[in-house]
Amino acid sequence: MVNIPLLNRDSAWVRSWIEQKASQPHMQKRLVLVVVSVALLLDNMLYMVIVPIIPKYLRDIHAYEVEYVGYHNETRRLANGSIVVKMIGGQIDYLDEEIELGWLFASKALLQIFVNPFSGFIIDRIGYELPIIIGLIVMFSSTAIFALGRSYGVLFFARSLQGFGSAFADTSGLAMIADRFTEESERSAALGIALAFISFGSLVAPPFGSVLYSLAGKSVPFLILSLVCLVDAFMVFWVIQPKARAPTARNPETGERLQGTPMWRLFMDPFIAVCSGALVMANISLSFLEPTITTSVKICIHRLANAGSLRWMAEAMPGTPDWQVGMIWFPPFFHHVLGVYITVRLLRRFPQQSWLFAAIGLAMEGFSCLAIPFVQSVGALVIPLSTICFGMALIDTSLLPLLGNLVDTRHVSVYGSVYAIADISYSLAYAFGPIIAGGVVNTMGFLALNIIICLLNVGYTPLLGMLRKAYSYQQIEGGTQIGAGGATQQQAVLLKNGGEPERPPPPSKLSAVTQPAH
Known part of the structure; x- marks a missing residue:
């Protein structure tokens, strides 16, 4: 030894x-x-x-x-012919x-x-x-x-x-x-920390790669x-x-393995579907704007005759130095981390208002995108971009814990499929966003692109009001296993009631009167 x-x-x-x-x-x-x-x-x-x-x-x-391209030939005759x-x-x-x-x-x-x-x-x-x-x-x-x-x-x-x-x-x-983090406040804080690391990775990666590439290859x-x-x-x-560790979640009374809800059934849950759509909408703004602002600005500085967002940046911000092009995304990521911190604190105080915070964040993203085509300097451009990232933090930090809560209360507490849905939502935005944005800019212009983003985000906001009822359900716990499928007695009642748990009845006036005073 x-x-x-x-x-x-x-x-x-x-x-x-x-x-x-x-x-x-x-x-x-x-x-x-x-x-x-x-x-x-x-x-x-x-x-x-x-x-x-x-x-x-x-x-x-x-x-x-x-x-x-863009050259011409000049012919000269020397003295020797x-x-x-x-x-x-x-x-x-x-x-x-x-x-x-x-x-x-x-x-x-x-x-x-x-x-x-x-x-x-x-x-x-x-x-x-x-x-x-x-x-x-x-x-x-x-x-x-x-x-x-x-x-x-x-x-x-x-x-x-x-x-x-x-x-x-x-x-x-x-x-x-x-x-691991089963309490709602604990889970929100833990997922908020994870989201902060996502922001930090996106923030530090470009300068990290650029410096090491220039110095060491x-x-x-x-x-x-x-x-x-x-x-x-x-x-x-x-x-x-x-x-x-146990391979998956198990019933505390029988020890039998719980079968997770299939992904297609989770997709059919209206609450999970609304959350998934909101995550797509939250990432549309950045996935549309990143290729049409950051990359295009740099090209615009060197090529002053392009269309769409390229022409917009060249005309609105002439003479922008190269280093400022990459810096426009630097302050917004700090606002994203700030948004995560504020949302975690708000959820501790108002745990059942996550739908409201997400709706506010989505509306902030939409109106901020509408303001982008009218800014006249890189410094001013940072303001709407920071607001967009702040709104994204409100949405992600509010809805990711809510997805776990929905699985706890309406399905089986096995979380692989529901967070695969969240990952699909992110990937959809970043896979097709740049392709769609490029086509819109080339055909209708950069202003039209931002109007479309605003309409999509603001138009989706009322749907988040459906999530107000998400916390009306009691958490599904333990119970006796029936059959090989691993469903509990309470879950059997759910199937009888169409897949949704019964909402707790409101307290009667008599019980309110007889309630002992504290």
């Missing part, structure tokens, strides 16, 4: 002490939150880190066909660059959409720990391939493989938080992230110990 310096203890004692501490319930919750937050941080860093790296790298490796033809002006046009970049960026979300139904089904059957290990190992592999890839095809494969890993890591991570940032993925997977395997 190896003696550990400073501690003056052998390695076996240190290992047993760590396992003893890690097995305590309150420590298990903290470890789960740390592991899941790191996994979500890594996933969003991997999603955003390629933005400043890959466009330039693909040009450097000559991944596109090129042609020179020779004729010299000189090309004046012009620039390199990378053919189909936007299309190939768009497919590369969207491939992760597209594959994630198709894998999520299967990942949710698997998570409901085998538990949360093994799927998150699988997801992290796949993310490690995809990131390592990205670091070593030298062609567009290899990078496309690695990006798609990341979507496969994210479908397992993200879904099982959120479901694990909902499973393409491979270094991806190799660092792949190593952290491997360490996080090792933490799950060693500290949380998936083998020592």
Whole structure:
């Protein structure tokens, strides 16, 4: 046995002490939150880190066909009678660059959409720990391939493989938080912390990738992230110990495994459907605006004659330096973290008003998008973008805990499928948003795009009023198992009543009169 310096203890004692501490319930919750937050941080860093790296790298490796446009030839006759033809002006046009970049960026979300139904089904059957290990190992592999890839095809494969890993890591991570943190206030705070790590990953990834790419090349940032993925997977395997845990939730009285509600049935739950639609709408604004503002502004500064949002930025903000183009998304992420913190505090005080906070956030997003085409400077542009991110924080932090509560009260407390639905909602917005936004901008202009976003967000807001009744149901607990399906007696009553639990009757006047005073 190896003696550990400073501690003056052998390695076996240190290992047993760590396992003893890690097995305590309150420590298990903290470890789960740390592991899941790191996994979500890594996933969003991997999603955003390629933005400043890959466009330039693909040009450097000559991944596109090129042609020179906008030039003219000048002919000069030298004194000895020779004729010299000189090309004046012009620039390199990378053919189909936007299309190939768009497919590369969207491939992760597209594959994630198709894998999520299967990942949710698997998570409901085998538990949360093994799927998150699988997801992290796949993310490690995809990131390592990205670091070593030298062609567009290899990078496309690695990006798609990341979507496969994210479908397992993200879904099982959120479901694990909902499973460990059973109290509503606890669950809201834990999911809020996880959302803050998502924001931080999106915030720190572009400068992280840009600086390391310029100093050490393409491979270094991806190799660092792949190593952290491997360490996080090792933490799950060693500290949380998936083998020592029950594979899925079990009935407390009989010990039989609870069967999770199928995803298609969850989709038919009107409350879950409204939440899922709200998550899609919440991410429409950023998924539409990111490719038409950030990327387009940079092109606009160098090419002053483009259409749609490109022309809008060139005319509204002439002379914008390059460094400000990437900085327009820097302050909004801090407002997202602030929104998460405020929403968690509000939910502790008003736990049944999550629908109202989500509605306010969605309306804020819509009206902020409507204001974007009328700003005249980068500094002013930060204000509506910050409001959009603040509104997104209100929606996500309100609805993600509500999804867990809906499963507890209306279905079976197995969370894989319901958080797979949430992941599908995010992926839908980011898979098809850039494609739709580009078509709208090219045909109708940037102002029309923002009007459409505003109408969609504000128009969806009244539907969130349906969620007022979501807290009218009592939580489904224990009960006696009947049959092989694992349904409890209370759940059998639910099936008799059309799948919805009976609402508690209002207190009668007599009971109110006879209630003893405190």
